[in-house]
Amino acid sequence: MNKLAPSILAANFAALGEDIRKAEEAGAEYLHIDVMDGHFVPSLSFGMPIMESIRKNSVMVFDVHLMIDNPDQYIKAFAEAGADIITVHAEACTHLNRTVAAIKEAGAKACVALNPATPLTELEYILEDLDMVLLMTVNPGFGGQKYIESCTRKIQELRKMITDRGLETDIEVDGGIKLNNLQKVLDAGANIIVAGSAVFAGDISKNVRDFMKVLTEA
Numbered sequence: 009m010n011k012l013a014p015s016i017l018a019a020n021f022a023a024l025g026e027d028i029r030k031a032e033e034a035g036a037e038y039l040h041i042d043v044m045d046g047h048f049v050p051s052l053s054f055g056m057p058i059m060e061s062i063r064k065n066s067v068m069v070f071d072v073h074l075m076i077d078n079p080d081q082y083i084k085a086f087a088e089a090g091a092d093i094i095t096v097h098a099e100a101c102t103h104l105n106r107t108v109a110a111i112k113e114a115g116a117k118a119c120v121a122l123n124p125a126t127p128l129t130e131l132e133y134i135l136e137d138l139d140m141v142l143l144m145t146v147n148p149g150f151g152g153q154k155y156i157e158s159c160t161r162k163i164q165e166l167r168k169m170i171t172d173r174g175l176e177t178d179i180e181v182d183g184g185i186k187l188n189n190l191q192k193v194l195d196a197g198a199n200i201i202v203a204g205s206a207v208f209a210g211d212i213s214k215n216v217r218d219f220m221k222v223l224t225e226a
């Protein structure tokens with residue numbers, strides 16, 4: 009099933025609850041929550057307290073993208089703050105298998121993210137353990153960047169790898185997804201679509217409805 013995961017990184021933090029409510033009411037089922045530590049990526053964003061607050065007013069699937077070094081340290085805290093899916097970067101994990109097991113033990117679904125230049129071979133011995141793979145389609149750290157074209161072939165190759173193994177793992181794409189490249193990433197095999205600046209700029213309800221129309225017709 010195709011899902012839209014609006015990224016609150018692009019929301020108005022002075023009216024965060026209201027922005028989330030609009031996205032939820034217009035049909036978005038996932039909420040993408042970008043956590044940045046100023047080490048793994050250059051920027052800082054927010055952490056557990058913000059998540060705990062918004063969890064009280066939303067039943068969306070909380071899809072937490074940890075762009076942080078040493079994510080093991082925070083997995084339990086994010087699960088307790090209301091994460092449904094926890095994504096860690098392969099590039100940030102020394103013992104990826106152990107980290108994925110810790111996510112599941114904490115009661116969340118496990119996802120591994122790969123930066124645009126990280127090869128799919130990183131997933132060779134872990135794919136069967138994952139609920140989702142996140143392919144970064146920009147270099148992580150900032151919203152509003154341009155989609156990196158070489159990622160289309162990477163999505164296709166990952167979908168083939170998943171299908172060849174008889175799996176049905178979700179593929180999430182994150183970065184630079186707009187209405188004008190949405191169909192391309194869906195055709196390549198992605199089914200969970202993160203969109204930040206394309207959703208939270210201008211008319212949020214209309215933006216979500218426009219995305220949902222393509223996602224449900226695909």
Ligand SMILES: O=C(CO)[C@H](O)[C@H](O)COP(=O)(O)O
Nearest residue numbers: 148149151152183184204205
């Ligand atoms: O993980 C991220 C950045 O590291 C964000 O989820 C991503 O950039 C979404 O923003 P946009 O749709 O504006 O590109």
Ligand SMILES: [Fe+2]
Nearest residue numbers: 042073182202
């Ligand atoms: Fe993200």
